[in-house]
Amino acid sequence: MSNENPLSLSALNGLVRVAIEEQMPLRYWVTGELSEVRTTSVGHCYIELIERDEATGEMRAKARGTIWSRVYSLLRPYFLQQTGREFTVGLKVLLQVTVNFHELYGFSLDVCDIEPAYTLGDMARQRMLIVQRLTDEGVIDLNKELPFPLLPKRVAVISSATAAGYGDFCDQLNSNLYGFKFDVGLFASPMQGAKVEEGIISALNAIASDVNAWDVVVIIRGGGATSDLSCFDTYDLANNCAQFPLPIITGIGHQRDDTLLDIVAHTRVKTPTAAAELLIHAMLQQAEQLAALQRAIPEAVTQRIANEQRRLDNILQRLPMNVAMLLQQQHHKIDMLEQKMHSFSPERILARGYTLTLCDGRIVGSAAQLKPGDRVVTRFADGEVESEIVKSEN
Numbered sequence: 001m002s003n004e005n006p007l008s009l010s011a012l013n014g015l016v017r018v019a020i021e022e023q024m025p026l027r028y029w030v031t032g033e034l035s036e037v038r039t040t041s042v043g044h045c046y047i048e049l050i051e052r053d054e055a056t057g058e059m060r061a062k063a064r065g066t067i068w069s070r071v072y073s074l075l076r077p078y079f080l081q082q083t084g085r086e087f088t089v090g091l092k093v094l095l096q097v098t099v100n101f102h103e104l105y106g107f108s109l110d111v112c113d114i115e116p117a118y119t120l121g122d123m124a125r126q127r128m129l130i131v132q133r134l135t136d137e138g139v140i141d142l143n144k145e146l147p148f149p150l151l152p153k154r155v156a157v158i159s160s161a162t163a164a165g166y167g168d169f170c171d172q173l174n175s176n177l178y179g180f181k182f183d184v185g186l187f188a189s190p191m192q193g194a195k196v197e198e199g200i201i202s203a204l205n206a207i208a209s210d211v212n213a214w215d216v217v218v219i220i221r222g223g224g225a226t227s228d229l230s231c232f233d234t235y236d237l238a239n240n241c242a243q244f245p246l247p248i249i250t251g252i253g254h255q256r257d258d259t260l261l262d263i264v265a266h267t268r269v270k271t272p273t274a275a276a277e278l279l280i281h282a283m284l285q286q287a288e289q290l291a292a293l294q295r296a297i298p299e300a301v302t303q304r305i306a307n308e309q310r311r312l313d314n315i316l317q318r319l320p321m322n323v324a325m326l327l328q329q330q331h332h333k334i335d336m337l338e339q340k341m342h343s344f345s346p347e348r349i350l351a352r353g354y355t356l357t358l359c360d361g362r363i364v365g366s367a368a369q370l371k372p373g374d375r376v377v378t379r380f381a382d383g384e385v386e387s388e389i390v391k392s393e394n
Contacts, residue, residue, distance in 0.1 A: 013103035024099045027112055034091045035062075043069030045076075045087065049095070049109070065097065065109040075114050082116035083123070085230055094118035123233075130235045130260055139242045143266045146247045149215040150286050152279050154183045156214040156246075158203040161188045165222015165251070165272035172276035180283045185214070191221045191252070196231035201240050211245055216279070219261065220272035221252035232259035241265060251275035355380055367392060 036048035045067040051060045096113035134140040159166040173182045189199030238260040247266035262268040356379040357364040374389045
């Protein structure tokens with residue numbers, strides 16, 4: 001075609017429309033990520049579908065799409081029921097579409113149907129990748145390994161201040177049948193919507209700044225749409241909770257599969273009321289143990305005194321016999337010593353015919369001790385004689 005007869009833009013776009021309609025008349029299943037979701041007052045839903053490079057994350061393709069109200073009114077509740085999720089940005093979806101081209105609005109897709117199983121599979125895959133990452137980093141069970149406080153009296157609560165679940169939690173604690181007193185501090189955070197992750201992490205940081213003031217952390221939600229649970233399935237939130245220095249209890253009010261927050265928490269319960277019951281039960285266990293000890297101590301003391309008294313009586317009963325035996329043994333030793341001493345007495349020696357010579361009152365044991373002129377006394381068994389040394393030979 002020469003430049004003498006140029007086409008108008010609308011004419012060219014019209015040719016493109018006809019070509020597309022002729023070449024692509026069917027419905028096609030297409031995968032992509034929702035990068036924009038917007039509903040109108042009349043019930044239409046406008047989306048933007050993108051494709052990213054799996055290795056680099058860079059965008060490779062993009063297309064606008066429309067889910068007309070008559071279709072959206074059917075697809076939305078079906079998708080929510082199957083996945084527990086609303087149509088939200090970031091979801092991977094499998095859509096059945098027809099391809100359209102409008103002279104004014106350009107290329108677009110009309111959504112006819114959706115396959116929830118694809119989204120569920122991608123959600124499960126993403127959760128699995130996060131769980132594996134936390135496992136590889138060695139943090140997934142850190143909070144579970146913390147010892148649960150014996151008396152969880154000081155409770156830091158992360159919740160929306162206006163949430164019914166928070167009110168139920170406090171009412172359950174305050175009205176417990178045993179009169180236990182709890183100190184509850186609220187660290188407010190959004191519990192649904194895009195700011196949940198940021199709000200909970202901020203609350204955890206505030207608690208950590210005065211960590212010695214608290215015994216346990218309770219994250220409660222209560223009520224709310226099941227579709228809002230995706231905000232509890234992020235890596236950053238799970239990582240912060242897994243490494244928090246106090247035990248974390250989650251009671252975010254849902255019956256279906258655990259969120260990532262539940263997986264890394266110390267203890268997961270279903271509802272805020274159940275979280276309160278858990279704390280009350282922990283206090284009750286310690287109270288019962290204390291009562292048991294109070295009953296056992298007097299009994300143990302009485303029994304110990306009785307045992308010691310019996311032991312003392314046994315000692316006293318054996319004491320006279322032991323003393324007598326000891327005295328008898330000592331008397332025998334004394335008798336033996338006296339006998340030995342008597343056998344070596346000078347009188348016994350002299351009686352056997354020996355004599356004892358003394359000079360100046362000292363016993364003479366050698367001739368060298370005497371010299372001529374010394375006067376000596378010789379003692380016999382029956383008397384003694386006195387004599388003078390005339391001659392001494394050595």
